[in-house]
Amino acid sequence: MQSDHLSLTFSALADPTRRAILQRLSQGQASVGELTAPFAISMPAISRHLKVLEHAGLVVRSRNAQWRPVQLNATPLAEVVHWVESYRRHWEGAFERMDAYLAELQKGDSDAKQ
Amino acid sequence: MQSDHLSLTFSALADPTRRAILQRLSQGQASVGELTAPFAISMPAISRHLKVLEHAGLVVRSRNAQWRPVQLNATPLAEVVHWVESYRRHWEGAFERMDAYLAELQKGDSDAKQ
DNA sequence: TTGTTATTTAACAGGTACGTTAAATGCAGT
DNA sequence: ACTGCATTTAACGTACCTGTTAAATAACAA
Numbered sequence: 312m313q314s315d316h317l318s319l320t321f322s323a324l325a326d327p328t329r330r331a332i333l334q335r336l337s338q339g340q341a342s343v344g345e346l347t348a349p350f351a352i353s354m355p356a357i358s359r360h361l362k363v364l365e366h367a368g369l370v371v372r373s374r375n376a377q378w379r380p381v382q383l384n385a386t387p388l389a390e391v392v393h394w395v396e397s398y399r400r401h402w403e404g405a406f407e408r409m410d411a412y413l414a415e416l417q418k419g420d421s422d423a424k425q
Numbered sequence: 426m427q428s429d430h431l432s433l434t435f436s437a438l439a440d441p442t443r444r445a446i447l448q449r450l451s452q453g454q455a456s457v458g459e460l461t462a463p464f465a466i467s468m469p470a471i472s473r474h475l476k477v478l479e480h481a482g483l484v485v486r487s488r489n490a491q492w493r494p495v496q497l498n499a500t501p502l503a504e505v506v507h508w509v510e511s512y513r514r515h516w517e518g519a520f521e522r523m524d525a526y527l528a529e530l531q532k533g534d535s536d537a538k539q
Numbered sequence: 540t541t542g543t544t545a546t547t548t549a550a551c552a553g554g555t556a557c558g559t560t561a562a563a564t565g566c567a568g569t
Numbered sequence: 570a571c572t573g574c575a576t577t578t579a580a581c582g583t584a585c586c587t588g589t590t591a592a593a594t595a596a597c598a599a
Contacts, residue, residue, distance in 0.1 A: 318439050325436035326557090327429055330508075337515060343576060356558055358577060363556090377566045377575045385515035392513075394444075395506050401451060401499035440587090457546060470588055472547060477586095491545045491596045 316368075317394060320387045323367035328352070329360050333369060336383035343379060430482075431508060434501045437481035442466070443474050447483060450497035457493060 313319055323329055332346055347357045361381055364370045368387045373380050427433055437443055446460055461471045475495055478484040482501045487494050 313439065313441065315441055317444070318441055321435050322439035322556095325427065325432050325439055327427065327432055328557095330431070333512075337512065344574095352557090353559065354576070355560085355578080359557075362577090374566095377573095379576065383512075383515060385512040388509050388512050389516045392506065392509050395502050395509070398447075398451065398497075398499040398502050399506075401497060402503045405498065405500050442587095458544095466587090467589065468546070469548080469590085473587075476547090488596090491543095493546065 316387070317390060319367045320369070320391055323363050323369055324391075326360065326363075328357075329364055332357075332360060332364065332381075333383060336370065336381060337385075340380045340382040343381065346381060430501070431504060433481045434483070434505055437477050437483055438505075440474070440477075442471075443478055446471075446474060446478065446495075447497060450484065450495060451499075454494045454496040457495065460495060 313322060328350060331349070335341060335346060335349070343354060343358060343361065346361070347354045350357065361370060361372075365372060369384055370381050371384050373382070427436060442464060445463070449455060449460060449463070457468060457472060457475065460475070461468045464471065475484060475486075479486060483498055485496050485498050487496070
């Protein structure tokens with residue numbers, strides 16, 4: 312496992328089950344049982360996923376009797392957005408080039424038809 | 426390895442060597458040898474990292490004599506930003522609560538001093 | 540053809556990820 | 570203390586990740 316924070320966050324997000332858990336939590340806190348229900352995997356497996364998310368700082372846990380409610384903490388995602396945003400000009404550049412290319416294609420098309 | 430695109434992208438980004446490669450490529454295309462130089466790992470290892478990045482669509486490769494130039498393709502990052510942005514209100518909410526908390530602390534502080 | 544350079548593939552090792560089932564823990568109620 | 574419920578930990582298997590070195594491949598140059 313990586314120790315730098317960004318790697319930790321990205322690898323936590325790299326699993327679709329964990330992203331689904333975050334999505335569920337974006338609607339409010341939930342118990343481990345509630346989080347397990349929608350999936351076809353065992354509760355221990357979900358418990359491990361929660362440990363990964365907690366270690367990445369993406370969820371926080373508390374205690375309420377025998378329940379361990381899980382709550383979303385989205386703050387590490389700000390770091391992700393910051394990192395990704397530094398590449399924005401590159402993907403926007405690529406989209407523009409694609410647009411120009413498609414426009415050129417279309418132009419060539421209508422030229423051909425005339 | 427995950428097959429859904431977002432998982433593929435996130436796990437490609439979860440490695441600091443691969444992120445460093447992307448950063449280098451944001452300044453222009455490079456050969457495998459050039460990409461290997463700054464790191465303390467072997468060229469086959471870099472070659473494998475490039476395969477992962479290519480599989481995630483984050484780089485594209487071409488051929489020029491015996492060189493295989495690598496070029497950044499940032500378009501998959503648009504998908505990442507889109508996913509992460511849907512959580513923006515959550516982390517901004519958290520920051521606001523933190524600000525309010527700090528303001529409250531400071532207020533309590535100056536009250537105490539008077 | 541032969542040699543040189545750039546890169547990839549093969550074969551291997553060690554560590555990590557993710558799932559399972561069974562046992563342990565923690566808390567509440569009787 | 571005993572029972573029941575929610576959750577975690579333990580033990581295990583399988584597969585994947587990341588690195589290594591040595592061999593294979595591809596393109597050029599003589």
